[in-house]
Structures are given as structure tokens and as C-alpha cells.
């Protein structure tokens with residue numbers, strides 16, 4: 236279901252659990268416990284993403300990613316509101332500096348969809364609102380730090396920013412001589428393919444910075460015909476497209492799903508990059524796949540996929556100098572391997 240510009244589609248996203256369940260013919264599944272979870276992290280789903288869900292199926296893997304559940308309100312030991320210590324890595328002015336040579340900019344708190352397992356679901360975006368003076372301080376900080384080679388735009392979802400703001404930001408970044416690469420992490424075109432409009436495509440292709448896009452796609456059914464068509468101009472412009480997924484119980488924790496995901500990504504010109512173990516964020520414990528199960532799944536993936544279609548199974552550990560690879564050892568038990576950048 237598509238009506239209007241991408242901004243209008245964004246504004247018309249489902250923001251009430253009952254409306255989404257009605258649309259999916261699942262109104263009987265509305266439970267009081269969903270309201271508390273919704274109050275803690277509100278539901279937000281574009282109509283386009285909802286149109287990819289199977290009607291009448293409460294276990295639909297796309298629906299599971301966005302439907303508030305009472306299980307989110309349980310306090311589970313080991314799950315916290317800031318699982319990656321983002322607030323400790325914050326250098327001020329919206330910059331997170333975790334790894335050498337790269338910085339991550341929190342450009343916005345807005346997303347087109349609210350994923351229930353999001354590691355930033357408790358992030359205090361309101362405290363990180365960027366004013367004009369924040370932006371100039373941020374750029375000044377980047378100008379001074381000559382060790383930084385790559386800027387990663389994150390959020391929220393950076394593609395929820397208007398083209399004008401993105402254009403200004405990219406212009407400023409490319410004027411900093413020591414910056415070489417720009418990476419944009421986004422889920423927005425997956426749930427709203429119209430976002431990849433002509434001005435945005437031109438902007439991404441026109442910067443002197445070597446640009447890559449990292450999508451966030453967890454299930455092969457998220458790779459719609461519309462999305463595949465929308466990314467085609469990026470492929471034609473030679474912009475590398477990668478994907479990172481999160482391993483989620485009840486969504487993509489089967490080898491058949493992971494295999495189909497990698498193969499469909501590749502057919503759309505996207506390389507599987509990372510498969511992340513869930514960040515232990517409060518409210519998402521019901522999505523967790525333990526390391527033993529993850530290692531077993533990965534062994535099956537290794538046996539089913541060529542190496543170039545095998546994402547790296549990783550976990551982010553706060554304070555570590557890189558992502559940490561989880562590898563199955565000889566006896567099938569999970570192990571920790573060297574890090575990935």
C-alpha cells in the first residue's frame with residue numbers, strides 16, 4: 236500500500252497496535268500486556284512493511300520484529316538499557332568513537348520502523364538533539380582528529396533526514412581533507428523503498444568520499460521487488476551495498492532462512508556482511524539465541540553457502556577494539572576468535 240511521497244508515507248505509518256492487528260486480520264490477538272510494552276517503546280510500522288507480512292499469521296517473522304509483547308516488560312538479568320555502553324563512548328556533539336579510524340554520528344533519533352530488539356530502544360535521543368552549534372562543534376572535532384578516516388552515519392536512521400540536511404552534512408564532511416570514506420547504516424528503504432529518490436541517489440554518487448551503504452535486513456521476505464528495484468541505481472553507480480542482520484529467535488534462527496537471506500541479498504546486489512548476536516537490551520530477551528545454538532546454526536550455514544555469501548557471526552562487546560567473531564570450534568562449542576573491523 237503506497238500513497239504519497241516518502242515523507243507522507245512515513246507520517247502515515249501505523250502507530251497503534253490495534254490498527255496494525257486489524258489490518259492483518261489479527262484483532263483477536265490484541266492483549267492488554269501489549270499496551271505497557273507499547274508505552275515503553277512505541278510501535279511504528281510503515282504500511283509498506285506491513286504489506287509484506289502474511290495476513291492472519293501472528294507468528295509472521297516480519298510482524299514479530301515490530302509487535303510489542305508483554306514479555307518486553309520482564310526484567311531479565313544481563314539485559315540493560317545501554318547494552319553497548321554507547322553513552323560512555325559518546326565524545327560529545329553526537330559523535331560515538333569506538334573503533335580506531337572510524338567515528339559514528341548519531342544524526343537523528345527517528346526511524347521509519349521501531350524494531351523491538353533495537354539496541355538503542357532506551358537511548359536518550361532527546362539529550363542528543365543536534366542544534367546548529369552542535370553541528371559546527373562536531374565538524375570542528377572531526378577536522379582536528381586526523382586519525383579519523385571514515386564517518387558512519389547512524390541514528391535512529393540517517394535516511395529519515397531530509398535530503399537538504401543530508402546534503403549539507405555530506406558537503407561539510409567531504410571538505411575535511413583527511414576523511415576518505417562515508418558509510419550509511421539504514422533500514423529505511425527496506426521498509427519504504429520510495430526513500431531512494433533521485434536527489435538522494437545523485438548525492439550519494441556525487442560525493443568525493445568513497446561511499447558504502449549497509450542495510451539492515453533480517454529475513455528474505457524483507458527483500459521486496461520494490462526494494463530491489465530501488466537499489467538498482469545504486470548498483471549502477473558502483474556504490475557497494477552490504478547487509479547486517481541480527482540473529483533473532485523466531486525470525487531467522489533457521490538455516491533455511493539464513494541461506495535464503497544470503498542468496499536473495501546477493502541476487503539484489505548486496506553482500507551479507509555481519510550476522511550479529513543480539514545486543515542484550517532490556518525488553519528484547521525473548522529474541523535471544525544462545526551462543527551454542529548460534530554456533531550450531533553457523534556450522535550449518537557454512538556447509539550450505541559459499542564463503543562469499545557467509546556473513547561474519549559477531550558480537551559487539553563494549554570496550555573491545557573491534558567486533559568479536561563467534562566461531563564454532565571443533566567440538567561444536569562456541570568460541571571467540573580474532574576481531575573484525
Ligand code: SF4
Nearest residue numbers: 346349350353391422
Ligand atoms: S531501524 Fe535500526 S535504529 Fe531504528 S529501531 Fe530498527 S534497529 Fe533500531
